[in-house]
Amino acid sequence: MWKALALAPATTGLAFESAQCRPSKQKNRQSSLLHKHLARAFHTEPSQLSTLRRILHLDVDAFLASVEQSLHPELRGRPVIVGGPPTGRNLVMSCSYESRPFGVRPGIPLAMAARLCPQGIFRNGDSQAANRLREELTRLLFEFTPLVEVASIDDFFLDLSGTERLLGPAFDVAARIRESVLARLALPLTVGIGSNRLVARIAGKLGKPGGIAEIRAGYEETLFTGLPVRELPGVGHSIGRQLERFAIRTVGDLRQVSREVLFASFGRNGLSLYDRARGIDDTPVEVTSTLLPDGSLVSRPPRSIQRISTFEPEEGRRELVEAMLVYLVERASFRLRQNRLAASSVETRLVYVDTRTYGERKQAVDEGLSITRRRRLPAPSDSTDELRELARSLLRQMPRRRALVKRVGVTLNGLVVREGWQGLLFSETGGDREDERGGSHADRHRHLDNVVDELRERLGFGRLLSGTSLELTETHPLTRDGFRLRTPSLNQ
Numbered sequence: 359m360w361k362a363l364a365l366a367p368a369t370t371g372l373a374f375e376s377a378q379c380r381p382s383k384q385k386n387r388q389s390s391l392l393h394k395h396l397a398r399a400f401h402t403e404p405s406q407l408s409t410l411r412r413i414l415h416l417d418v419d420a421f422l423a424s425v426e427q428s429l430h431p432e433l434r435g436r437p438v439i440v441g442g443p444p445t446g447r448n449l450v451m452s453c454s455y456e457s458r459p460f461g462v463r464p465g466i467p468l469a470m471a472a473r474l475c476p477q478g479i480f481r482n483g484d485s486q487a488a489n490r491l492r493e494e495l496t497r498l499l500f501e502f503t504p505l506v507e508v509a510s511i512d513d514f515f516l517d518l519s520g521t522e523r524l525l526g527p528a529f530d531v532a533a534r535i536r537e538s539v540l541a542r543l544a545l546p547l548t549v550g551i552g553s554n555r556l557v558a559r560i561a562g563k564l565g566k567p568g569g570i571a572e573i574r575a576g577y578e579e580t581l582f583t584g585l586p587v588r589e590l591p592g593v594g595h596s597i598g599r600q601l602e603r604f605a606i607r608t609v610g611d612l613r614q615v616s617r618e619v620l621f622a623s624f625g626r627n628g629l630s631l632y633d634r635a636r637g638i639d640d641t642p643v644e645v646t647s648t649l650l651p652d653g654s655l656v657s658r659p660p661r662s663i664q665r666i667s668t669f670e671p672e673e674g675r676r677e678l679v680e681a682m683l684v685y686l687v688e689r690a691s692f693r694l695r696q697n698r699l700a701a702s703s704v705e706t707r708l709v710y711v712d713t714r715t716y717g718e719r720k721q722a723v724d725e726g727l728s729i730t731r732r733r734r735l736p737a738p739s740d741s742t743d744e745l746r747e748l749a750r751s752l753l754r755q756m757p758r759r760r761a762l763v764k765r766v767g768v769t770l771n772g773l774v775v776r777e778g779w780q781g782l783l784f785s786e787t788g789g790d791r792e793d794e795r796g797g798s799h800a801d802r803h804r805h806l807d808n809v810v811d812e813l814r815e816r817l818g819f820g821r822l823l824s825g826t827s828l829e830l831t832e833t834h835p836l837t838r839d840g841f842r843l844r845t846p847s848l849n850q
């Protein structure tokens with residue numbers, strides 16, 4: 359099934375093997391730009407000496423669609439579209455590569471996908487199976503190295519630095535990993551290899567779908583020069599737009615801008631842009647879980663917990679926006695307690711629909727359509743009640759715009775390990791202090807959280823909802839696992 363297109367000699371700075379059987383025609387504009395640029399870099403001399411770090415970036419192609427194909431072999435090789443029935447108003451969450459020639463892409467409406475690809479097979483997607491497969495994949499990666507970082511639901515970083523004598527060249531290890539994942543889990547994988555996480559990620563974009571691409575050490579800067587600036591990780595929509603306003607289109611253009619100017623324009627993000635434009639990224643691969651001798655996988659506690667949801671169609675009713683926020687806080691705080699953590703601060707984010715004209719947008723100097731408010735709690739807390747009230751009051755303080763709401767989200771930051779004695783204190787001394795109302799306000803909420811958590815673990819999150827979030831039943835389908843959101847944060 360895998361077909362090697364080209365394996366460039368070591369001196370060109372790029373090793374490339376692709377599973378793509380229809381080379382240039384099927385590629386979208388972005389990746390053809392990438393390929394054109396990288397092909398040019400083939401004959402460039404190295405500009406710096408090699409470093410010894412070898413980082414792999416692994417990405418499952420069309421993850422949720424591939425999960426369906428893995429579970430149901432009869433769907434393999436067919437255009438699978440995940441998001442729900444084609445009659446629904448939802449968007450395509452994931453679609454197999456067999457559907458892409460028809461023009462189907464993640465993010466387009468399902469109805470449009472059905473028009474473009476009438477033979478498409480529409481599925482709801484199975485997030486539980488997805489999580490299970492991700493865990494099996496993580497376990498498989500531990501057979502190669504203990505330095506595994508689970509970066510999101512479907513992408514991973516591996517640090518193979520210094521393992522060449524033991525395991526062979528990184529490129530060969532990547533090929534073995536890809537083969538094992540396909541054989542044992544029936545999931546297609548793209549692998550990017552580079553001297554750091556950033557370079558590995560860029561290489562991965564080149565290898566998509568199903569290929570392996572390696573940017574050899576010493577060639578990073580040269581290979582980055584003609585890269586469209588938006589391909590650089592960390593350049594989101596807003597930074598990308600601002601850069602383009604200054605006619606900065608490629609990474610080479612970006613390299614012409616001084617550190618001072620970038621700092622003045624983008625703050626700390628600007629400084630990291632300066633480094634990234636040069637292929638510099640010192641962030642280590644962070645081991646996110648450990649495999650115990652008994653074969654169980656233990657995840658490292660998260661640094662922050664974020665829950666975001668997009669409204670589709672956009673929402674104008676403030677009470678529904680608030681209901682969604684409350685629901686997201688409930689989910690985030692459930693996860694917080696599962697990890698025995700408490701949050702030090704809460705951040706609420708609101709994104710309005712952009713209704714401005716192009717001219718207005720160019721002149722805008724305010725914080726624009728995305729508003730963020732963050733506040734510390736008096737003391738770290740894991741109480742749904744406390745976190746919800748803070749998130750809500752942050753939302754209420756935000757300026758109101760005459761526009762529909764596109765997205766709302768909450769992030770719990772500054773996570774610390776929950777002090778274990780608090781629960782003990784409650785159960786031991788609680789008896790003395792308890793009156794007919796059942797203890798202090800905080801104690802009663804703590805008790806309620808524990809009961810609700812236990813029931814949700816047993817029955818499913820969606821079986822128990824607060825009064826406020828119940829309002830969402832009007833706009834969102836409710837399942838055993840909770841509301842089906844437009845942008846489910848599967849990774850957390």
Ligand SMILES: [Mg+2]
Binds near residue numbers: 417418419421512
């Ligand atoms: Mg993926």
